[in-house]
Amino acid sequence: MAYAVHMKRGQKAPTSPIVESMRAVGHDELRAVEFMETWRWADSPACPRCGSVNVYTMKDEETGARNKDYRWRCRDCKRMYTLRTGTVFEESRLPLWVWVHAFWSACASKKGVGALQINRECEISYKSALFVMHRMRAAMSENGGDRPKLTGTVEVDETYVGGKGSGSPTRSRLPTTASLVREAIQFRR
Numbered sequence: 001m002a003y004a005v006h007m008k009r010g011q012k013a014p015t016s017p018i019v020e021s022m023r024a025v026g027h028d029e030l031r032a033v034e035f036m037e038t039w040r041w042a043d044s045p046a047c048p049r050c051g052s053v054n055v056y057t058m059k060d061e062e063t064g065a066r067n068k069d070y071r072w073r074c075r076d077c078k079r080m081y082t083l084r085t086g087t088v089f090e091e092s093r094l095p096l097w098v099w100v101h102a103f104w105s106a107c108a109s110k111k112g113v114g115a116l117q118i119n120r121e122c123e124i125s126y127k128s129a130l131f132v133m134h135r136m137r138a139a140m141s142e143n144g145g146d147r148p149k150l151t152g153t154v155e156v157d158e159t160y161v162g163g164k165g166s167g168s169p170t171r172s173r174l175p176t177t178a179s180l181v182r183e184a185i186q187f188r189r
C-alpha cells in the first residue's frame with residue numbers, strides 16, 4: 001500500500017520560514033497549537049461562532065498556563081472554542097503536533113512522506129496515520145476559492161489499495177492545513 005505525498009525526483013528540499021517553523025514544533029503540543037493559531041488567525045483570533053475579536057485564551061486557575069484543551073472564550077457570545085473548532089481536527093483527537101510533523105515531512109523530505117513513516121515517527125496507529133495522509137492529500141488537492149492550485153512543484157501520488165470505509169473527504173474542509181501546505185510550497189518557487 002503506497003500513499004505518499006512527495007516531491008518530484010531531483011528537487012531540492014525546500015527551506016522557508018514556514019517549513020522551518022513546522023520543524024521547530026517537534027513533538028511539543030503547545031508549540032503546535034500556537035503555530036496553527038498564528039497560521040489560522042494571525043493577529044486576529046476571531047470567534048468562529050460570531051466573528052467577534054473580543055476573545056481571550058482560557059488559563060488554568062492553578063498554574064496560570066493555558067487551559068489543557070487550549071480553549072478560547074468569546075466575551076460577546078460567551079462560547080468556548082479551540083483551533084479545532086470547525087476543522088477536520090475536531091474529528092480526531094490526534095495531537096496537533098502530529099499534523100504539523102506530517103506537513104513538515106511532506107514539505108521537507110525529498111522522498112515525501114507515507115503513512116508508515118508517520119505511524120513510526122509519531123507513535124500513532126497506522127490507521128490514524130492513514131487518516132492524516134488522506135486528509136492532508138485532500139487539503140492539497142482541494143481547489144479552495146481563488147487560491148492557486150498546486151502546480152508542478154509537488155506531485156501527489158495516491159495508490160490507495162483496500163481503502164474501504166475511508167469515508168468522504170468532503171465532509172470537513174481544511175482551511176488551515178490547505179493554506180498552510182500551499183503556502184509552504186509556494187515559497188519554493
Ligand SMILES: [Zn+2]
Pocket residue numbers: 047048049050051052074075076077078079
Ligand atoms: Zn463569539
